[in-house]
Amino acid sequence: MAEYIPAEEQANYEIFRDCLSEPVLKALAAPIDKPKPKKKKHAKRGSKNSISKPEIQQNEANSSENTPTSDAEDLGEFIEYLSALIFPSLPPDLRTLSHSLFQSSPHLQTIYTPPLPPASTTKLLNAIPPPAIDSLESYAVLPTPSDALDQHHLLTPLLTTYIATVTAPPPIWSLTRATACELCARDWVPLTYHHLIPKSTHARVLKRGWHAEERLNAVAWLCRACHSFVHRLAGNEALAKRFYSVELIVGGGVEADEEIRARVEGWVRWVGGVRWRAR
Structure with missing residues (x-):
């Protein structure tokens, strides 16, 4: 029971x-x-x-x-x-x-x-x-x-x-909320918003011209497990420079790194099979 x-x-x-x-x-x-x-x-x-x-x-x-x-x-x-x-x-x-x-x-x-x-x-x-x-x-x-x-x-x-x-206060991006994790596609777990360009890098991003200011608040909706995985994938500066979209995360970054791509694919395949027992 x-x-x-x-x-x-x-x-x-x-x-x-x-x-x-x-x-x-x-x-x-x-x-x-x-x-x-x-x-x-x-x-x-x-x-x-x-x-x-x-x-x-x-x-x-x-x-x-x-x-x-x-x-x-x-x-x-x-x-x-x-x-x-x-x-x-x-x-x-x-x-x-x-x-x-x-x-x-x-x-x-x-x-x-x-x-x-x-x-x-x-x-x-x-x-x-x-x-x-x-x-x-x-x-x-x-x-x-x-x-x-x-x-x-x-x-x-x-x-x-x-x-x-x-x-946490309701995010200002609530209207963009996805219905499933944008990485593993699970739709039965709670989602968090991941800043694709980490907030700690915003000043440096603008100073070095890596991205336009309107891109700074771009987010991806990820489950907690995938959110944590992405932050283990690279540091904040590397995330801002190389992994600033879901497509880049899946594809191995700006350099299309095959090792990173395989690591992400392996994670997505594995964590996508984790389910909770129905309550």
Whole structure:
């Protein structure tokens, strides 16, 4: 039985799940970033109200028969499992946080303005259910055994990203919003807007004449996982000079770099197969 998420929390739950997918995908994106770790079972949960853990194949004799699609489906279920385990453990005001609520409440601004105050960080990390930590360790997302510092390095950026996302003002580009990620084409995950010419480079871009001023605010709508991948692809200056459109990102940049093109194609093919279990 899946953990029930109230309707008023559903949108934030989906954002949290998308933010959680970023560090998990980064750790386990074997075809792109590193050799693939062996699958391990994640911890069982003892609570009678807990959600069912996804079935993960353990038998190494059958591992060679697993297709990339089945691996992606298993990973999607694992992320869904973790999200539905961790999100309900967060404080109620954090599960329903929004831009308007944040702006109207000095108290919320005090406890949730990034960088998070130590007291807020400690409270939130202490609320993470132990089975979630066990699962992250068994999937090698956290070291085994992990300590408080390991958990802080993984989970505090996740919580910070979630808070920044739900409290962000509506973008002025809302009328241009896509219905699916412009990189992986998934239309069932929340989207973020990626500045194709990073804002930190605007002054340099204009000074060196790389782009016209009207191009500075061009954006692409990407899922959180693809957004993170693009920023791992190159630094901000290189993104501004070489990858200032979705077409250039897919094509390997201005130089049509074949290695970059293959890396992007591999990522898109792999992450495009990651689905969440229907709620």
